[in-house]
Amino acid sequence: QKEVEQDPGPLSVPEGAIVSLNCTYSNSAFQYFMWYRQYSRKGPELLMYTYSSGNKEDGRFTAQVDKSSKYISLFIRDSQPSDSATYLCAMSVPRPTNAGGTSYGKLTFGQGTILTVHP
Amino acid sequence: GAGVSQSPSNKVTEKGKDVELRCDPISGHTALYWYRQSLGQGLEFLIYFQGNSAPDKSGLPSDRFSAERTGGSVSTLTIQRTQQEDSAVYLCASSSGPQRAQYFGPGTRLTVL
Numbered sequence: 001q002k003e004v005e006q007d008p009g010p011l012s013v014p015e016g017a018i019v020s021l022n023c024t025y026s027n028s029a030f031q032y033f034m035w036y037r038q039y040s041r042k043g044p045e046l047l048m049y050t051y052s053s054g055n056k057e058d059g060r061f062t063a064q065v066d067k068s069s070k071y072i073s074l075f076i077r078d079s080q081p082s083d084s085a086t087y088l089c090a091m092s093v094p095r096p097t098n099a100g101g102t103s104y105g106k107l108t109f110g111q112g113t114i115l116t117v118h119p
Numbered sequence: 120g121a122g123v124s125q126s127p128s129n130k131v132t133e134k135g136k137d138v139e140l141r142c143d144p145i146s147g148h149t150a151l152y153w154y155r156q157s158l159g160q161g162l163e164f165l166i167y168f169q170g171n172s173a174p175d176k177s178g179l180p181s182d183r184f185s186a187e188r189t190g191g192s193v194s195t196l197t198i199q200r201t202q203q204e205d206s207a208v209y210l211c212a213s214s215s216g217p218q219r220a221q222y223f224g225p226g227t228r229l230t231v232l
Contacts, residue, residue, distance in 0.1 A: 033221065041225035042181070043210055044162070088162065092203060097172055104218050105150060109162040 006089055006110025015119050019076040023089035023110045026070065030091040032066050032104040035074045038086045038112065039086050047087075048074070079117045086112040121145065121223035125194045125211050131230045132201055140227045148188065151194050152214075152221060153186055157207035165209075187206030201231045 015017055032051055036044035048063040050056045053102045056063045064073040070109075072091075076083055089110040094102045121191045132138050142149050153165040165180040168188045179185070183201075188194040198205055208228050212221040 002172045025202060032218075036223075041228075043162060043225045046220050046222060049220050086142075090162075097169060100185070102218060103167075103175075105167040105169065105214075105221075106164045106178070107152075107162075107221065108152075 001026065002092060002111075004089065004108050004110045007113055008024050008111050010114040010116060012116045012118065013079055015079060015117055017079050019079050019083070019115060019117075019118070020037060020087075021074045021093075021115070022111050023072050024070055025072075025091060027093065027108075028067075028070065030070075030108070031094050032092045033072050034064070034090045034107070035061075035063055035072040036088040036090060037043075038088060040085075043087055077094075077118050081117050081119055084116045088112045123211055123222055124215050125209075125224040125227050127227060129230075130230045131232065133232050134203060137199045138196065138201055138229065140229070141199075142194045142196070142211030142213075142224060144192065144194070144211070145215075145222060148213035148222075149191070149212055150214045150216060150219070151188055152212040152220075153194070153210065153217050154184050154210045155207045156210055156226070160207075162210070166194070175222050186214075198229075200227065201229075203231050205229060206231045 026069045034049040035047045036042045060077045061077040090107040092104040097103045153170045156162045167175040183199045186196045202228045208226040210226045212223045214221045
């Protein structure tokens with residue numbers, strides 16, 4: 001079983017729809033959660049990140065983390081054709097560094113969900 | 120400002136050859152990461168550099184893979200004696216610190232024939 005599970009889709013919605021993307025995880029040590037968007041043949045682009053449970057909103061995007069259920073979501077309101085891409089969840093465990101600090105550097109990704117928003 | 124850049128964008132090589140992939144992080148970013156993205160495995164962590172600390176190499180799949188970071192900036196990922204299963208997109212990311220968000224480059228698409 002993978003540490004992070006994400007439904008690969010594909011997901012197809014009409015323009016203007018609310019999109020819900022989800023990931024579940026098994027490692028309760030994950031403390032840092034991110035969503036990336038990746039267009040075809042491009043690198044992942046950071047959308048949102050959070051360290052805490054609850055909701056975080058940025059424009060049309062809302063990230064939700066429920067650590068008790070080990071479940072994270074990304075909601076996209078008023079979806080646009082330009083939102084068509086692969087959406088990747090990612091998370092990491094805090095680790096001590098040699099310098100005495102804390103690192104969240106090693107990200108574990110979900111498989112990605114392919115989203116198409118059609119006009 | 121300029122983002123993470125990687126070169127070459129595409130690399131085709133023959134099985135058994137060595138390849139070098141380059142990453143230029145965002146200026147001032149102290150942390151640099153290499154990941155690999157393939158159809159079957161998704162996006163996988165390879166190695167992580169933070170400042171002058173010893174790198175975290177825990178994701179390197181075999182001793183044919185190595186990476187270095189010179190002067191705390193540019194990094195090179197080297198794959199020796201390439202195999203067909205090494206074919207993937209190799210992505211580099213950088214961040215301004217170990218607790219900061221990672222920003223990715225466009226990747227190098229490696230094809231081993």
